[in-house]
Structures are given as C-alpha cells and as structure tokens.
Amino acid sequence: MKKGIADKKIGSKNFSMFTGLVQATGKIAELREAGEGLRIVIEAGNFFDEDQVGDSINVSGVCLTVENFTENGAEFFLAEETLEKTWFSNLSQGQKVNLEKALKPEDRMGGHVVQGHVETCVEVKNVEELEKGWNMTFSMPEGLENYIVNKGFIAVEGISLTLTEVTEESFSVTIIPETWKKTNFSEKKEDDYVNIETDVMARYAEKMIDREA
Numbered sequence: 148m149k150k151g152i153a154d155k156k157i158g159s160k161n162f163s164m165f166t167g168l169v170q171a172t173g174k175i176a177e178l179r180e181a182g183e184g185l186r187i188v189i190e191a192g193n194f195f196d197e198d199q200v201g202d203s204i205n206v207s208g209v210c211l212t213v214e215n216f217t218e219n220g221a222e223f224f225l226a227e228e229t230l231e232k233t234w235f236s237n238l239s240q241g242q243k244v245n246l247e248k249a250l251k252p253e254d255r256m257g258g259h260v261v262q263g264h265v266e267t268c269v270e271v272k273n274v275e276e277l278e279k280g281w282n283m284t285f286s287m288p289e290g291l292e293n294y295i296v297n298k299g300f301i302a303v304e305g306i307s308l309t310l311t312e313v314t315e316e317s318f319s320v321t322i323i324p325e326t327w328k329k330t331n332f333s334e335k336k337e338d339d340y341v342n343i344e345t346d347v348m349a350r351y352a353e354k355m356i357d358r359e360a
Contacts, residue, residue: 166259
C-alpha cells in the first residue's frame with residue numbers, strides 16, 4: 148500500500164553507491180527555479196513508495212537527495228554545479244529520466260561501481276540500429292580521455308556500459324534491446340546530450356601510479 152506523505156521519515160544521508168542497473172524510469176512532472184538552482188518533481192508510479200526523505204536516488208547518472216514527496220512523486224533540488232555539469236539545465240516537463248535506488252549491503256553488484264558524480268555531458272553523435280540492439284556513439288570529453296578505454300566501463304545516463312570502440316574524437320557503446328526498452332536511451336537522438344561518469348577504479352589506479360612514479 149502506498150505510504151502517505153506524512154508517513155515518510157527522514158532517511159540516512161550516508162555515502163551512497165549505485166550499480167548502474169536502472170530500475171525504472173520517471174517523468175519530469177514539475178520544474179521551478181530555486182535561487183541559482185532548480186527544484187523538480189519526478190513521477191514514477193510506485194517507485195518511491197518505500198523511500199524516505201534524505202534517501203539518495205540516481206537520476207540519469209546524478210546522485211540526488213529526496214527532499215519531499217508529492218501525491219504521485221518525489222521532489223529533488225538541483226544545485227547550480229549540477230546544472231552546469233549536466234544536461235539538466237535543459238530539462239523540460241514530460242522528459243524521461245532513469246532511476247536507481249542506492250545500493251544496500253545485501254544487494255548484488257550487477258554492473259560496476261557508480262557514484263552518481265557526473266563529470267560532464269557529451270553529445271550523441273550517432274545512433275545506429277543493429278540486428279540485435281543499437282550502437283550509440285558520443286563525443287569524447289576533453290580531459291577525460293585517459294579514463295575512457297576500449298572494453299572499460301562507463302556510466303551513461305546512470306547506466307553501466309562497456310566501451311566497444313574508442314577513438315580520439317569519440318567513444319561507442321552497444322545497447323541491448325532490454326536496456327533500450329527500459330531506459331531513456333530510446334528517446335535520445337543525434338545532437339542530444341547525455342550525462343557521463345567515468346570508472347572510479349580507473350581514477351584510483353591513476354592516482355596510485357602517480358604516487359609510485
């Protein structure tokens with residue numbers, strides 16, 4: 148049974164981690180300016196029923212904190228820095244976003260370690276339908292080239308993906324039909340933008356190598 152708004156309790160604000168396996172999609176129901184930031188309401192059926200104020204949700208790659216609940220959704224605040232680093236500055240009502248709850252100790256790690264710390268957004272350069280899936284190519288972000296390597300991991304729109312091709316100008320991933328159907332990839336087209344987070348393990352490895360050098 149769906150909890151009433153008054154039944155929601157304050158949740159933990161401890162460190163959150165995600166797997167990059169999207170659990171649902173939601174739609175942007177409301178947007179309103181809040182100082183230098185933006186306050187949004189996401190509706191997603193019963194997805195938020197067991198959540199609490201203060202819980203962390205990965206929203207298309209960005210770790211956001213539940214601040215309140217509406218009758219049909221949850222409210223989040225997007226800080227100025229978030230708007231600068233993501234495509235969320237161009238959010239509009241009705242747009243679809245990917246959703247994943249923070250990992251619990253007893254949960255299975257199915258993708259790779261995703262923090263929800265988007266580094267930048269990149270342009271969709273090409274979407275090619277394959278016999279069994281889709282190939283998507285994105286522009287290479289300046290300054291992150293060392294962390295984007297062939298067969299490595301990357302989170303695109305919060306989705307854990309394996310890099311299938313990397314060049315100086317771009318990188319590509321293959322999307323299976325199930326992922327295409329259950330995420331907002333089906334709405335992305337050329338010249339759109341997506342949020343990305345490179346593999347944190349690659350950044351740790353670089354730091355260790357630098358220390359030993």
